[in-house]
Structures are given as C-alpha cells and as structure tokens.
Amino acid sequence: MSVTASAVREGFPQARPERVVNDFAIQVATVNGSGSQTANLVLLRSIFQMGVPVSGKNMFPSNIAGLPTWYTIRASSKGYIGRKKEVDFLVAMNPETAREDVLTLPPGAAAVYDEPLKLEALRRDVTFYPVPFDKLITPITHDAKLRRLVRNMIYGGVLAKLLSIDMGQMEKALRKQLGKKEKAIALNMSALQAGYAYADANLPKLDPFAIEPMNKTQGMILIEGNVSAAIGCLMAGVTFVGWYPITPSSSLCESLIDYLKKYRKDPETGKATYAVVQAEDEIAALGMVIGAGWVGARAMTSTSGPGISLMAEFAGLGYYTDAPAVIFDVQRVGPSTGLPTRTAQQDILSVAVLSHGDTKHPLLLPSSVSECYSMAIDAFDLAERLQTPVFVMSDLDLGMNTWMSHPFEYPKKPLDRGKRLDAATLARIGEFARYRDVDGDGIPYRTVPGDGLPAYFARGSGHNEKAQYSERADDYTNNLDRLARKFETARTLVPKPEIDMVRGARVGVIAYGTTHWAIVESRDELKAEHGLDVSYLRLRAFPFTREVFDFIDRCDRVYLVEQNRDAQMLGLLKMECTPAQFAKLGSIRHYIGLPIDGRSVTTELVKQEEGR
Amino acid sequence: MSTEPTVQPPAPGKKVNRIGLEPIAYRGGKTTLCAGCGHNAITERLIESFFELGVDPTQVIKLSGIGCSSKAPAYFLNSAHGFNSVHGRMPSIATGAVVANRKTIAVGISGDGDSGAIGIGQFVHLMRRNLPIVYVIEDNGCYGLTKGQFSPTADLGSTLKSGVVNDLPPIDTCALAIELGASFVARSFSGDTKQLKAILKAAISHRGTAMIDVISPCVTFNDHEGSTKSYSYVKDHDEPLADVSFIPYFEEVNVEYDPGATTEVMLHSGSRIRLTKMAEDYRPTDKMNALRLLHETMSRGEYATGILYIEPDKQDFIDLLGIVDEPLASLPETRTRPGKTALDEIMESFR
Incomplete structure (x- = not known):
C-alpha cells in the first residue's frame, strides 16, 4: 500500500494511482441488528466464487441491536487469510462511527457512504462515493421494516460495480445465502441492482481497487x-x-x-x-x-x-x-x-x-x-x-x-474407545482394580455400568488402586504418580507440531491457534523486507512433544507469539525447558481484542532483533 | 446385558429373593458413620428394599455429592457402580449418567447442605426435569462432616449444641420438589422402619424423579434439646398422613381394604401403593393439597410424613428426549458415525 499511498498524497484525486487487484480489505461499518450480515456474506462469497482467496472477520458488540459493528472482507491474491490492519475500502453506514471510520483510513483509501452524512469534507486523500441509500430503497419496497433490512444490500450492488465484482456471482451468492426464500431473493436482487445501476450512472471510478477472477479457491469451502x-x-x-x-x-x-x-x-x-x-x-x-x-x-x-x-x-x-x-x-x-x-x-x-x-x-x-x-x-x-x-x-x-x-476428509481411523475391560482382558490380568497401572502407561482399565463386568466406586476423594477410600500416603502418591505417567503417555499421543525448519535460519518462531495466520504473513514480510529467514514451529497440543524442545535447540533465538498479555504458553514451555533453552526464549504478545495481524508481528520481531 | 437377570435356583436353606440373590449381594462396605447415625438406618432400608424387590444390583448406579450422607453409597450394593462426586453436584452427574444409560436404576444420596445450599441450583433443575432417579436427602439440619454448623433445612429457632439460635427460615425440600415438577415426593423419618421401607420400594418402582426427604438425626451434633431434628423431637412431631404399604407387581394380594379410608395408586411398573388415610383431606395426587398440608403442618412445628405427592404417569426426562431404547453409551460406531455421503453432503453445503 505504501507506493499507492504516497502517489495519492501528492495530488489526489487527479492522479491515477496504480491498480490494486485482489489485495485489499473492505470494511463495512453498520449498526448491529440492521441485516448487514447478509450483504457482507454475499460480497465475501462472490469474491470467493471468483476464485480470489478471501476471509471475513466480524467485529461486533455484545449487544442485540443498535451498537456499532464492523465487518472486514479481505481479498488476498497470495492467500493470506489473517487480519490486515489497514482498511482500504470503507462502507460507512453508521452515522455514529462514520467520522472516526473515515479519519482512521490510510491515505489513498476509498469510502462509500450514506449521502446525508456528508463525509467528503473530512479528508482530501480519500476517494469518496456518496450514495443516497434512502432514495434508492424507496421504490423497492413500501414495508418500512423490510426497507431497513434490505437497504444494506444496496451497498453490495455499489461495491460490485466499483470493484468489478461479477453481478452473476452476486446473485449466485445471494441465492446460496437465502436458500429457497424466493420473495426475499427477489427483493434483495432489486436492491443489489439499484445499487449497481446508481454506481454505474453516478460514480465514476476514481480508486485503484479491483477484483479480478483467479483460480485459487476451486473446490474449497467457506x-x-x-x-x-x-x-x-x-x-x-x-x-x-x-x-x-x-x-x-x-x-x-x-x-x-x-x-x-x-x-x-x-x-x-x-x-x-x-x-x-x-x-x-x-x-x-x-x-x-x-x-x-x-x-x-x-x-x-x-x-x-x-x-x-x-x-x-x-x-x-x-x-x-x-x-x-x-x-x-x-x-x-x-x-x-x-x-x-x-x-x-x-x-x-x-x-x-x-x-x-x-x-x-x-x-x-x-x-x-x-x-x-x-x-x-x-x-x-x-x-x-x-x-x-x-x-x-x-x-x-x-x-x-x-x-x-479445503473440504474436510472422512475419518480414516475407527473410533478409539480406549481401554475398556472385557472378559478376555479380565482373564489375562486376573483381577480388576480400577486404578491399577497394568500396562505401565498410567492408563488403567475401566468398566461401565451395565457391562456385566466388575463394578467400582468412582470418587473425588483419595482412593487406592481398587477405588476404595484411602488416606494412606502410599496409596495417594502411587495414584498421583500414575496420573503423571499418564500425562507422559499423553505427550506421545497428542498431535505433533507442524515444523518448517529453514536452513541457515537462526531465529525461530513458535505460535499456535489463529496466531498462525499472522506468522505465515509475517515470515514472508521478514524475508522480503528485512532479508530475515525465520524457522517456524506451530504447536498443536499440550503437553509439548519432544519436537518442540528439539526446535528450540536448533535455533539461536525463539520468539513465542501469542494473543495474551502474560505470555501464557511461554510460561508453560519455560516450566519444562533446560536453562539453555530457557535463555533462548523471547515473547511477542498481542492483546487488543482483535485478531493478531502479520504486520504487528513483523514490526515487533524486527524491533526485538535490533534491540539485541 | 439384559435387564432381566437369569433366575438362579436358590441354594437349599438360604434366604434368597426372586432373582435368586442372597441379602449379602445387596450389602456394601462397613459404615464409617457415627454409631446411631440415622443415615445407617436409611442404608439398611435401601438394602432391604432392593433385596425384596429383587432388583439386579449390577443395573443400579449409586451417586452422591459430599457430606456424611454422601458417604452412604459405599455402604450398600457393592456390585453396583457408584460415583461419589463433588459437593452439591450429584444431580448433574446423575443427569449425564442416566441419560447416557437409560437402563440403569439410579439412586442418588444427598444431604440437606449438599442439596439445600451449595447444590440447590442443580437440585432445582433435576426436579424440574423429572429425571428418573430415587433422590434421597438424608436430612439432619446440620453439616455433620464439618462439625455441626446449621444447614438450610434447620428450623427457625432451633439451636446448635453451643446454643446459637437459627434465625433464618428453613427450605422445605419437599414443597420445593413438588412445586418444581418432581413426580414422587415423600418425607419420612429414619426411625420409622416400616414407613421408610414402603416409601423406598415405591420410589424405586416409580418412573420419574422420586424425591424423599428423610429426617435423619445427627447423633453427634444435632440430637440435643433445642434441635428440631433430634430423635425425640421427630418422634413426638411425626404426623404420618397415611399408613403406606407397597405391593409389587409380582405379588398377589387378596387382602380386603376399606375403599373409603384407602387410596390406591398404580405405578407405571404395575406395582401399587396403598395408602390408608390417617389425616383428613389427604389426596396424594393433588398438588395444591399436598402443598397446603406441608405449610399447615410446618406452621404447627410438625413433620407430615408419607408420600406427599405422586403423579405416576408424568413423562420423565428420558421420554422427553426421544432417545433410542438402548443405552446411548453402548451404541456401536455404525450407529453413531454418519457415513461418507453425509459428510460429502455437508461439505457441499459450504461450497
């Protein structure tokens, strides 16, 4: 965005910036309960159907109706589906937040807005597209309640025109969204078309953003x-x-x-x-x-x-x-x-x-x-x-x-019902003791009511191998040690991490959960902008498997990136590290309530690397 | 395992029940409660009831929370699975267990603190659901295991051993259970062997929540003068509503009875409860009547005992869920994991 932005700053709106195709974020600012979600999902789905990688993030209030909500649709030709910090194309429908929404846009952004809000005076470096939503909705339906709900579909049509989103795909997406409700489909289609026609007749294209068909979503699902x-x-x-x-x-x-x-x-x-x-x-x-x-x-x-x-x-x-x-x-x-x-x-x-x-x-x-x-x-x-x-x-x-x-695969393995006692096992082990570690893996055999096998009395109080009440020190310790053994067994059974070890890279990153998507993007940025190769381990489970410690050993420095204030996963990891491993561990944290983005990771990692 | 156990030929000279089991099969571990504790008497009545009804102990699950009462499931039916859970939370464990295995006969043992204080939320919702369970509150008006503090069923004005007076009104678990939707609600006294056993047998044979508040004096902390849950107080203030007898479906009874003074209630299992009235206006199927009786007797400082309310044909929670007849817990993979076409169809809906 920086190239486009500086070009625009010079002499907007006369200058024609470079086109930005399939790499930008649309943000729709509305009030919750106004039916905007259908319009947003139709937009998202249309872009997806055009083969362009896309993600949708809803930032909504803890409320049923009337408070501000923002929906962000990100198109990314490279397939980044994490959050992008900057909004490139704003749809300002909420009078309460419109001013701040516009003021926080980066230079070179574009904004479609509800005409009476008169936002164009706020910025000279943003392209404005005023749309008279109330005027456009009037001929579509007489029902005031429906008008309120369908009104939002108009911006879908406006954006389809301005961003070259195929109207055939919009209709297909709308049908997918509304199912068999023909009346609703017809009503929403009129609103889409009204928006499209208005933009076509009144809004000459002045911003650089466009969607062009690709083939990167074939066979995929949303x-x-x-x-x-x-x-x-x-x-x-x-x-x-x-x-x-x-x-x-x-x-x-x-x-x-x-x-x-x-x-x-x-x-x-x-x-x-x-x-x-x-x-x-x-x-x-x-x-x-x-x-x-x-x-x-x-x-x-x-x-x-x-x-x-x-x-x-x-x-x-x-x-x-x-x-x-x-x-x-x-x-x-x-x-x-x-x-x-x-x-x-x-x-x-x-x-x-x-x-x-x-x-x-x-x-x-x-x-x-x-x-x-x-x-x-x-x-x-x-x-x-x-x-x-x-x-x-x-x-x-x-x-x-x-x-x-990608669509989900049908499970390959049968259900694992675990160690259930049966007559043959009972004959083999001789006697049933619910909490006896027969196999040395900390996992005992169990019976269930009605299975015809020996019963036991489960209790949250201290118990011995036979599940009998016990306050004896040896019974207590034996059981607790068995549970610890079981946790070691868990270590061998939980999903292993996903590792991308880059040859020659000295810096490693560990992340987990949704932080992954920021890391994918940040690693590309670090390589492209700073020439920094970063190895990556994505945790998939706790307890940590052996691979996690091997990874730390093979890096000089490791940043654990996570979305909390107190570096919680890092804390867990440090409990099991050797002093040498401990000394290599750093932390990058993100806790603003919004999903972590790649740019934030890049900035922080570079800062910490430079500060060494 | 089938629900009807094979009847074994009785060994000569031994006392066996209709499924060929001896009383020993219904016993549990040795009690560790205080000598003379009312709870032990309740345990004995449970053992006799299950034995006499000929219930297969391996089909029973025993559940409890925390407290003196909640230790009791260890003292009966050794061959039944049991779960002594956490304080006040037995109802949720019971709900999961009974729903996941509808073939089990659940007996939950709780106390007045366990159900009336920490667990009242779960108590309320179990009653509301009419979950099939025999739910016994061993009610002594105090916290025995923590040495005698007042519980929420302690009567207004009753005193602790130390002389401290209770200045809060009691929670009447029976009135609450009736109000909430339990379909069998009774009160009894651990010292009334005959009545308690008849009620327990009826409760075990009932389909739905059978809530029984059994006043069970705490000999160590709440058996003094000034207590309204002492042996002597309860003996003096016990007002049985009727003489309760239970006639299981498998017994022929030819005794004549006076229809004017006797009410018979047919249970879902075909067993019958026969109530020979002692109190005026006593109609156990009349909810308003039951509540009025409870309020009136309570205001006189008396305990109305017997089956207070019964709605034998009310739908229980299992009926409402519309689940298959077999235990959910033992359904094989072929019946619980949908085929590939189902997943394909679902995936298609997201394209």
Whole structure:
C-alpha cells in the first residue's frame, strides 16, 4: 500500500494511482441488528466464487441491536487469510462511527457512504462515493421494516460495480445465502441492482481497487470454526451433549444440534441416537458430560472463559476419577466478563492446570477450521484413550469468523474407545482394580455400568488402586504418580507440531491457534523486507512433544507469539525447558481484542532483533 | 446385558429373593458413620428394599455429592457402580449418567447442605426435569462432616449444641420438589422402619424423579434439646398422613381394604401403593393439597410424613428426549458415525 499511498498524497484525486487487484480489505461499518450480515456474506462469497482467496472477520458488540459493528472482507491474491490492519475500502453506514471510520483510513483509501452524512469534507486523500441509500430503497419496497433490512444490500450492488465484482456471482451468492426464500431473493436482487445501476450512472471510478477472477479457491469451502467443530463432533460419534449458552461458543452446540437432528436419527425407529441437554450453568454442563462419560458415552460441552472458570471443580474431578470428557473452549477476552465478542488466547494457562491440587489437562490447539474438525475427532479419541478431560482451545476469531478451507476428509481411523475391560482382558490380568497401572502407561482399565463386568466406586476423594477410600500416603502418591505417567503417555499421543525448519535460519518462531495466520504473513514480510529467514514451529497440543524442545535447540533465538498479555504458553514451555533453552526464549504478545495481524508481528520481531 | 437377570435356583436353606440373590449381594462396605447415625438406618432400608424387590444390583448406579450422607453409597450394593462426586453436584452427574444409560436404576444420596445450599441450583433443575432417579436427602439440619454448623433445612429457632439460635427460615425440600415438577415426593423419618421401607420400594418402582426427604438425626451434633431434628423431637412431631404399604407387581394380594379410608395408586411398573388415610383431606395426587398440608403442618412445628405427592404417569426426562431404547453409551460406531455421503453432503453445503 505504501507506493499507492504516497502517489495519492501528492495530488489526489487527479492522479491515477496504480491498480490494486485482489489485495485489499473492505470494511463495512453498520449498526448491529440492521441485516448487514447478509450483504457482507454475499460480497465475501462472490469474491470467493471468483476464485480470489478471501476471509471475513466480524467485529461486533455484545449487544442485540443498535451498537456499532464492523465487518472486514479481505481479498488476498497470495492467500493470506489473517487480519490486515489497514482498511482500504470503507462502507460507512453508521452515522455514529462514520467520522472516526473515515479519519482512521490510510491515505489513498476509498469510502462509500450514506449521502446525508456528508463525509467528503473530512479528508482530501480519500476517494469518496456518496450514495443516497434512502432514495434508492424507496421504490423497492413500501414495508418500512423490510426497507431497513434490505437497504444494506444496496451497498453490495455499489461495491460490485466499483470493484468489478461479477453481478452473476452476486446473485449466485445471494441465492446460496437465502436458500429457497424466493420473495426475499427477489427483493434483495432489486436492491443489489439499484445499487449497481446508481454506481454505474453516478460514480465514476476514481480508486485503484479491483477484483479480478483467479483460480485459487476451486473446490474449497467457506465455513466458521464452530460449525467445523460441530461437524467433527458429529463424525466422532458424540452421544451426549451438555451445554450452556455463552458467546462465542453457542454456535458450536447449536450447529451440532442441527446436524444431530438431521444425521443421527435411528433409521428404524426415528429416535435419536444422541441426547442434548441445555444445562442450568456451565458447572452442570460439565457435570453431565462427566456423568455420561463415566457410563461410557462420548460426551462433550463447549464454553468460553467465564464457563471455564465455573468448570474448574469438575475438571479436577474428571482428572482424578479418570473420566473422559471433551470440552471446547472458544476463547474470548477476559478477565471476568471482559469483551465477550472479541478474540484472545487467554485461557491457555488456566485451562492447562484447571482446578486445584496437582491437576493438568491435555489441550488441543486448532489453528484452522479444518483442525476444528479433525481435532474434535482427535479429542474424543484421546479423551477415551487417556480417560481424562481433553480441552480443544479454539477462539472467537476461529470459531465465529468465516474461513476458506479445503473440504474436510472422512475419518480414516475407527473410533478409539480406549481401554475398556472385557472378559478376555479380565482373564489375562486376573483381577480388576480400577486404578491399577497394568500396562505401565498410567492408563488403567475401566468398566461401565451395565457391562456385566466388575463394578467400582468412582470418587473425588483419595482412593487406592481398587477405588476404595484411602488416606494412606502410599496409596495417594502411587495414584498421583500414575496420573503423571499418564500425562507422559499423553505427550506421545497428542498431535505433533507442524515444523518448517529453514536452513541457515537462526531465529525461530513458535505460535499456535489463529496466531498462525499472522506468522505465515509475517515470515514472508521478514524475508522480503528485512532479508530475515525465520524457522517456524506451530504447536498443536499440550503437553509439548519432544519436537518442540528439539526446535528450540536448533535455533539461536525463539520468539513465542501469542494473543495474551502474560505470555501464557511461554510460561508453560519455560516450566519444562533446560536453562539453555530457557535463555533462548523471547515473547511477542498481542492483546487488543482483535485478531493478531502479520504486520504487528513483523514490526515487533524486527524491533526485538535490533534491540539485541 | 439384559435387564432381566437369569433366575438362579436358590441354594437349599438360604434366604434368597426372586432373582435368586442372597441379602449379602445387596450389602456394601462397613459404615464409617457415627454409631446411631440415622443415615445407617436409611442404608439398611435401601438394602432391604432392593433385596425384596429383587432388583439386579449390577443395573443400579449409586451417586452422591459430599457430606456424611454422601458417604452412604459405599455402604450398600457393592456390585453396583457408584460415583461419589463433588459437593452439591450429584444431580448433574446423575443427569449425564442416566441419560447416557437409560437402563440403569439410579439412586442418588444427598444431604440437606449438599442439596439445600451449595447444590440447590442443580437440585432445582433435576426436579424440574423429572429425571428418573430415587433422590434421597438424608436430612439432619446440620453439616455433620464439618462439625455441626446449621444447614438450610434447620428450623427457625432451633439451636446448635453451643446454643446459637437459627434465625433464618428453613427450605422445605419437599414443597420445593413438588412445586418444581418432581413426580414422587415423600418425607419420612429414619426411625420409622416400616414407613421408610414402603416409601423406598415405591420410589424405586416409580418412573420419574422420586424425591424423599428423610429426617435423619445427627447423633453427634444435632440430637440435643433445642434441635428440631433430634430423635425425640421427630418422634413426638411425626404426623404420618397415611399408613403406606407397597405391593409389587409380582405379588398377589387378596387382602380386603376399606375403599373409603384407602387410596390406591398404580405405578407405571404395575406395582401399587396403598395408602390408608390417617389425616383428613389427604389426596396424594393433588398438588395444591399436598402443598397446603406441608405449610399447615410446618406452621404447627410438625413433620407430615408419607408420600406427599405422586403423579405416576408424568413423562420423565428420558421420554422427553426421544432417545433410542438402548443405552446411548453402548451404541456401536455404525450407529453413531454418519457415513461418507453425509459428510460429502455437508461439505457441499459450504461450497
């Protein structure tokens, strides 16, 4: 953008800047509850259908209607789908924020705005396109409520004209978005066409931004992480869901409920092969999941920060009774209620050791929608294999925003139901003791009610191998050491990191989750702008596997990049490092509530490298 | 495993029940509660009830929270799976377990602190759901395991051993349960062997939430003068509403009874509860009547005992969920993982 921007600053708007094709961000500023999401998704989908890599990020308030919301659509010919800091093309529909929205644009940007807002006087280095939305909507419908909702579709038409987005693709996207609602489709099409026609007749193109067809999205899908995780749970054969609504995780269980209704009816009886219970709070949600897991069901819940805090007590019970459970934490901004509709990676440390006493849990760290899917399946297998609660650490950015992805693959492995005792095993081991480490991997055999095998009494109080109440020091320590052994087994079973070791690179970066997308972009920037090669390790799970420590050994300096204030993952890593490894570790943190962007990583990493 | 166990031929001379099991099969570990604790009497009645009904102990799950009461599941039905969970949270563990395995017979043991204080949220919602479970509150009006503090069921004006007076009104778990939707609500006294056993048997045979508040004196911390949950106080203020007898579906009964003074309630299982009235206006299927009775007796400082309310045909939570007949927990992969066409269809919807 810098080249274009300086050209524009000289003598805008007379100068004709270079064209910027398929590499810019559109931001739509509206009030929430105004129906703008349909228009935004139609735009996003149209660009996607034209083969241009695209991502959509919704920055919305914790509110139902009337507060400012911003939707950003980023087109990137190189396929970057992380957040881009600068907005290139603004659609200013919200009178309350319009002034600041325009003032924060970089020079050379363009802005479509609602004519009565008279924004053109604010900047000389921005291209303005006034559009009389109220006038244009009047002939389309007489219904005042519909006018309010369809009005936003007009900017879709205006942008289609200004950015050369194919109107045929817009219609296709609209149909995809609205399904079979023909009346609504017709109404929205008129609004799109009205916008297009107005722009065609009244708005000569003065900005450099354009979409041109490419072939980089063929065969791909557009999907949110929460929906992807729901599909994962469905394919993992979940049989029990206990949940309590909380932003930003609700859409995970809600999508799952929809899929279960459709795909999990018994063909003969029409009855459900699953149960979903909306609990009275997150405590009960996890309690139900542990109860269901204890009797042998594949059980899950999903939540976010405040729910995690409430679940602490049961997380410890699950750990200490060796009960399987799958918990999705779609992280949002804390502390406390925090910013419920903003994103962060702030629960890492608290979830890793959630609950009092010596408790610790395996975490899976998806960075893409396809990992939301695959790690959901992994989580159920691991929870039953390890007989312990397993947490999948997603975040709002991943869970609620729209991402491109290759379609998900059908699972290759059968379900792993873990070490369930059967008659043959019982004969082999001689005697059933629920918490005896028969195989030396810390994972004992278990029975479930009704399986006809010996029963046991699970308890959160101190117990011996036979699950009997015990306060004896040796019983207590044996059990706790067995659980530690089990955690070592987990280390060998969790997904391994993804590593890109660059020959000759001295600097390494470790990141996880959605931070990945900023790293992808930042590594290219560091190479292109600073000639700096950076090796990269993407964590996919806790406990850390051997590869993580090898990676640190092979680098001179390692920056752990994450989206929280306190370098939480770095803290966990430091607990297991040698002093030599410890000394190599640095930190880059981002905690503004918005997804981390590549530029911020580049700037900070260069600053720290120069300051050495 | 089938729900109907194979009937074994009884060994000669041994006392066995209708499924061929001896009483020992229904016993548990040795109690570690105080000698004379009311809870031990309740445990004994549970053992007798399960034995006499001929319930297969391996089909039972025992659940509890934390407290003296919550230790009890270790003292009966050794061959049943059990889960002693965390304080006040037994209802959620029970909900998950019962929904995931609908073939189990769940018995939850809680206390007045466990259900009335820390766990009241979960208690309320379990009652509301009418989850099939026998839910026993072993109610002694105090926290025994932490040495005798007041619990939320302590009566107004009752005193601690130290003389401290309770100045807050009690929570009546029975009135609450009736109000919330439990379909079987009873109150009994750990010292009333006959009534308690009849109620427990009826509760085990009922489909839906059977909530029984059993006043169970704490001999160590709450059995003094000034306590309204002491043996002597409860004996003097116990007002049985009816003489409760339970007739299981598998027993023939030819005894004549006076229809004017007796009410019979047919349970879903085919078993019957016969109530020979002792109090005026006692109609166990009338919710308003039950609540009025509770309020009236409470205002007189009495405990109305017996089956207070019963709605034998109310849909339970399992019915509402519309789930398959087999336990969800044991469904094979072929029935829980959709085929590739399903995934393809889903993927297509996102293109």
